[in-house]
Amino acid sequence: MDTVAANGTGGDVTAKIAGVQALLRGLTILDVLADSPDGLASLADIAARTGLSPSTAHRLLSTLVERGYAGREPGSKGYVIGHRVVHFSTSVRRRTSDLRRLVRSHLEAITAETGETSNLVVLDGKNVVYIDQVEGTHALRMVPGIGSIFPAYTSASAKAILAYQVDDAQLDAVFTAEPRIKLAAHTLADRRDFVAALTAVVKHGYAVEESELAEGVSCIAAPIRGRNGVALGAISVPGPTQRVLEPAPERLGVLLKKHALHVSQALGFRQLSCAAG
Structure with a gap:
């Protein structure tokens, strides 16, 4: 018998490895739930997208449901993100309270001028999170x-x-996550296509999304940049493609760019002192 097994630490190591594996699998399930366009995923879908057996996925889901990190959708066999995850999003909002305070009046002005819903959005790993919003009319x-x-x-x-x-x-965090599913006609699931789109963002000062999350839904977004020029978040206006992108993306793009620049300047960003990109 080797020394590790004799002193009992071999079993401890095995247990730790198993615990880490279970944690990673549980987080992968939460990723699947978060990535589901309608926020709902069946056991079969979760098993297929995580590569887990249905029995393993069910066991982990039961634990997540028990702890409040996942939930069952009433009247269906699907699973949704649980209230504990919503608690974490509230924590994110607390950490970004200063940014929300700076941006709020600009969201109100954008919605008043356009009638469209405007949002403050931040990047969190491989997802974006809406942290403030003014609803349109x-x-x-x-x-x-x-x-x-x-x-x-x-x-x-x-x-x-x-x-x-x-x-x-x-x-890298966005494009090392798997799987990336083509959700609509123009979803940029390939890294090279997505990176090519970033060139247009730097050129125009705003980003365009056309039927990438859902068919017929588009979005314009402009970056909020800090003192060093790095983007901390974005102001966005999503909506039906015919309203958001017509007669041209510049209609909303220039407006959002103007408001985002005002916020960026309040954060210490100076356009002439920092090269774009």
Whole structure:
């Protein structure tokens, strides 16, 4: 018998490895729930997208439900993100309170001028999170709500933020996550296509999303940049494509760019002292 097994630490190591594996699998399940466009995923879908057996996925989901990190959708067999995750999004809001305070009047001004819902969005790993919002007045509008999470690779806001970073660390986080599912006709699931789109963001100063998260839904977003030029978040306006992108993306793009620049300047950013990108 070897020394590790004799002193009992071999079993401890095995238990720790098993615990880490279970944690990683549980987090992967939460990623699947967060990435589901309608926020709902069946056991079969979760098993398929995580590569877990249905029995293993069910066991982990039961624990997540028990702890409040996942929940069962009433009247369906699907699973949703639980209240404990919403608690974490509230924590994010507390950490970004200063940014929200600076941006709020600009969201109100954008919505008053356009009638569209406007949002303050930040990047969190491979997802974007809505941390503030002013609801629009159109009968047909996009109102996913504060705390909503969407895959970054489908998001104009993520493009706006990722176009202005000092390195590729955040981009790597988005594109090392698997799987990336093509959710609509123009979803940029390929890293090369997404990176090419970032060039247009730097050129125009705002990002365009056209039927990338859902068919017929588009979005314009402009980056909020800090003193060093790095983007900290984005102001976005999503909605039906015919309203958001017509007659041209510049209609909203220039407006959002102006408001985002005012916020950026309040944070210490100076356009002439920092090269774009």
